[in-house]
Amino acid sequence: MTAVLSGTNGLLQSYDYQVLTTGFSYTFAPGTQVLVIDPAGTLATGTITMPAAPADGMTITVESTQQVTALTMSGNGGTVVGPAVQLIPNQPLSWVYRTSNTSWYPLWGGAGRASALVSGTLVASTSGTSIDFTGIPSWVKRVTVMFNGVSLSGTATLLFQIGAGSIANTGYAGNSSYGTGATGAGISSTSGFPINNAALATETVSGTAIFSLLNSSTGFWVMQLVGNLGSAGYFLISSGSKTLSGTLDRVRLTTSNGTDTFDAGSINIMYE
Numbered sequence: 659m660t661a662v663l664s665g666t667n668g669l670l671q672s673y674d675y676q677v678l679t680t681g682f683s684y685t686f687a688p689g690t691q692v693l694v695i696d697p698a699g700t701l702a703t704g705t706i707t708m709p710a711a712p713a714d715g716m717t718i719t720v721e722s723t724q725q726v727t728a729l730t731m732s733g734n735g736g737t738v739v740g741p742a743v744q745l746i747p748n749q750p751l752s753w754v755y756r757t758s759n760t761s762w763y764p765l766w767g768g769a770g771r772a773s774a775l776v777s778g779t780l781v782a783s784t785s786g787t788s789i790d791f792t793g794i795p796s797w798v799k800r801v802t803v804m805f806n807g808v809s810l811s812g813t814a815t816l817l818f819q820i821g822a823g824s825i826a827n828t829g830y831a832g833n834s835s836y837g838t839g840a841t842g843a844g845i846s847s848t849s850g851f852p853i854n855n856a857a858l859a860t861e862t863v864s865g866t867a868i869f870s871l872l873n874s875s876t877g878f879w880v881m882q883l884v885g886n887l888g889s890a891g892y893f894l895i896s897s898g899s900k901t902l903s904g905t906l907d908r909v910r911l912t913t914s915n916g917t918d919t920f921d922a923g924s925i926n927i928m929y930e
Contacts, residue, residue, distance in 0.1 A: 678704065685709070685734070686718060695722035695745070707732040714757035717765065721750035727776055728795040736760040743797040744776075778927035783808045783920040788912035790825075791927045796905045798929045801869040803909060807862045807888065808923035810855070815914040817850030818867055820879060822904030832898030836887055849914065851881045851898045862888035862922060867896070869909065877902040 673692035676684065680701040684693065686709035693706070704726050708718060722745040731741035739761055742751050753762040781789055783805070794801065808816065817832075819825050827849055834854040835844035845854050855861045865885015872878045883896035911925060 680704070683707070691717060692719045693721070695720070695724070695726070697722070697724045700724055701726045703728045703730075705730040705732065708734045708736060708738065708753075708755075708762060710734050712736070712755040712757075714755065716755045717752055718755075718762070719750050719752040720745065721748070723747055725776075728797070733760075733762060736762055738762045740764040743795075775928050775930045778929075780924055780926045783911070783923040783925050785920060787916055787919055788910050789920065789925055790908060790910045792908040794907045794909070794929055796907070798906065799871045799874075800930050801906070801909055802928045803867045803869075803911070803925065804865075804928070805867075805885075805911070805925040806864045806923055808864070808911075808925065809860070809862045809921050810913060810918045811921050812913075812915070812918035814918040815845065815847070816853035816855055816863060817847065817912050817914055818853070818869075818881065818883075819850040819910045819912060820869060820900060820902065820906055821908045821910070822877070822902045822906055825908060825910050826900065826902065830898055830900045832881070832896065832900075834883070834894070834896035836892040836894045838892055847914070850912070851883070851896055851900075852914070853883065853885070853896055854894065855887065860889065863894065864888060864923075865894060869906075871906070872899075877904065877906075879906065 672689050673694060674690045675694045678695050678697050680703055682704045685707040688709060706720060725747050726745035729742050729744050731738045752765040754765050755762050778791055783789055819827060830848050830850050832847045832851040834852040836854045845852050853863055855863050863885060865883055867881060867883040869879055869881050872880050878901045881898045885894040887894055
């Protein structure tokens with residue numbers, strides 16, 4: 659902690675500079691008002707606890723030079739209104755304390771601003787019967803999956819599936835169609851969100867699929883997809899819905915028969 663009393667500038671805010679690592683747990687010490695986090699790279703998780711017995715009108719500011727993807731905030735006996743769920747690099751967040759109702763109120767930032775588009779790691783879709791993206795944080799309300807040139811060894815249909823703790827493979831209302839504008843064909847599925855690849859083993863599929871949480875109290879997710887079939891030159895659309903009994907933490911791209919394997923392309927994920 660550093661505190662400075664300047665004859666010219668008066669009492670300056672005390673601050674703490676920390677080079678933290680993932681999984682950190684930090685509690686504001688008495689008198690510290692600013693936390694500067696300067697890690698070597700992105701941190702997956704961390705916890706920040708407000709100071710004990712804060713004075714009325716006390717302000718707290720948190721700033722990180724690197725992203726903290728999943729942040730937990732504790733009021734230390736008080737309530738944090740609009741707690742940050744992650745830290746965006748070089749975008750400070752601040753709260754002010756009100757003693758009468760033991761609450762920290764956001765001055766700027768908070769949950770509305772402390773969200774960012776987090777990108778996953780590109781995966782080559784060239785082997786295996788399924789591709790999983792797991793570890794999606796509990797605060798996520800929208801997931802975007804981008805895929806390019808994905809192909810299968812056989813004529814099975816591609817399926818997106820989602821899950822909470824494990825992949826759900828039933829209870830979907832999924833539909834997909836391809837066409838040229840004048841003609842086309844459609845399919846439906848209760849096993850996942852289908853991608854109609856025209857039952858061609860040589861066909862490549864590219865596009866973007868968006869999964870959005872419509873109702874957080876019921877776990878109801880909706881999906882929309884826009885893409886194209888490469889060699890055929892067809893447009894591709896998909897849509898559907900699925901209710902999860904828990905919090906979504908994974909997305910899978912797989913095949914309808916479970917045996918055809920991926921043999922071309924790449925896929926990645928973003929969430930917010």
